[in-house]
Amino acid sequence: MENREIILEINHLTKVFQDEPDVNAEPILEDLNLQLHRKEFLSILGPSGCGKTTMLRCIAGFESYEGEILVGGVSTTKPGTDRIMVFQDFNQIFPWQTVEKNIQYPLKLQGIKDKDQLKAISDEYLKKVNLDGTQKKYPHQLSGGMKQRVAIAKALAQKPKIILMDEPFAALDAMTRNKLQAELLNISRQEDCTFIFITHNIQEAIVLGDRIIVMSKKGKIKIDKQNTLARPITPASPGYGDMWTLFHDAIEE
Amino acid sequence: MKKQKVDVSGLIVKIIFVIAVLILWEVVARANLFGSRSRLIFPTIGDVLQAFVNNFKTGYAGSSFWVYIMNSMKLLVLGLFIGIVLAFLFSGLSIVSKTFHSIYNLVVSVFDLLPGVALLPVVIVICGVTPGVIVFLVVHAVIWPMSRSVLDGFLAVPKIYVESGLNMGLSGFSLLTGVYIPAATSYIVSGLKVGWARAWRGLLSAEMIFGLANCPGIGLYINQMRTNMKNAEMYATLIVIIIIGVVVQYGILAPIEKCTVKRWGMSK
């Protein structure tokens, strides 16, 4: 991994929500530094309110910040299609578009005009997330898990450099969640794409991540660990228990 | 899409009710209950139907009722179009500028309270007795409720859609058409309903209050029938007004709703 190019570089990221101009608010993120290699899958754990979402939103360009965020070596401050966000909320795909139109719409914006080509791409990515056959359905006809799959397919189809996922499976039932983890793991192996995946679930972080970070208050990186367990990882994998305990204790402290 | 079950017994009740009312009307009409004025107040159904046909065939002073309907519709459609476009334009500007939003909000709240007919004298002073007055009143009738709905609708657009839109490269005008307008469709449709109802009433009121000789409309026609004691024709005109209302409601507004918010599962 170390010899791959660096796709994301965060230097001295500090974020203060200045709600009232005169009050000097506490920073939510303070001097955060992070580097991410191409094709890396980074899981981020951390207690509620430590700033995980805020960091992701800064990377996505939804928040202003101090410091520097470089994507592919280029400084970015605004949203862009090289970084696609997948939210926790099931209702992030557009309800007024069918499943396939949801996937095709950003592609059209990117300049792909040919109908057959659009159809081919949306079909391809729907297959990848096991949603073949739902092309003409509207989002309100899908379950939560299916909507998240569409959101992932939509993100992948745009061929971003980085996909930013903020607890996308947190609101799913355990069975659907396990299924989607397996699918995402599979997809992330095939695609030339880098992932940042925030989760509250230690098992999820270990199963998915090539690298796992535990964040604490003000975005301080407490643990930054390469995941050396042999795949596929299950709770029965050797070393899983130790790793789980390590992260668990770090989050609890 | 589920097939809607037809409420058969409800339908039968409605049909029986309508038939009963018609029979009652005919009985009253033939009984001459109101003496000499009976024929005026209650022309027989046959007379009204005959008048309905006559309206279109002979009309009044050489021009068929069609001409009147078309004149009214022309002004109505023009006014609706201008009103809706302006409502979208100003509401769109309101998302861009906070200052504009608060000012426009105030303007909408104030003018929404002002019945169009009350503006008539002012508008006549400005425009003279021209079709422009009618258009102005239709615009006035539609723009405020429409703007209110669109403003509320834009405010209610979930942040997540806006951010998704920004993420895929939308901004400014494309964000408005790509996210804000579709996401606010249920509000826009209800704004259309209220706007249409007000515009239709406003149009007829204005036409009845002052008739435009160079552009005679449905309202004027009713007045002409009244002054000529052609009461059957008057009733026949009312029927046409109801038919137009039904056509717009069930032929235009309901299908729009069905193809958008209902299909998307976004009904409020």
Ligand SMILES: Nc1ncnc2c1ncn2[C@@H]1O[C@H](COP(=O)(O)OP(=O)(O)O)[C@@H](O)[C@H]1O
């Ligand atoms: N828009 C905002 N304005 C002010 N404070 C915010 C805003 N968004 C988040 N915060 C604060 O920032 C802190 C970190 O939030 P967040 O990044 O959502 O944490 P996490 O995702 O790790 O649970 C919290 O204390 C939260 O209250």
Ligand SMILES: [Mg+2]
């Ligand atoms: Mg969060």
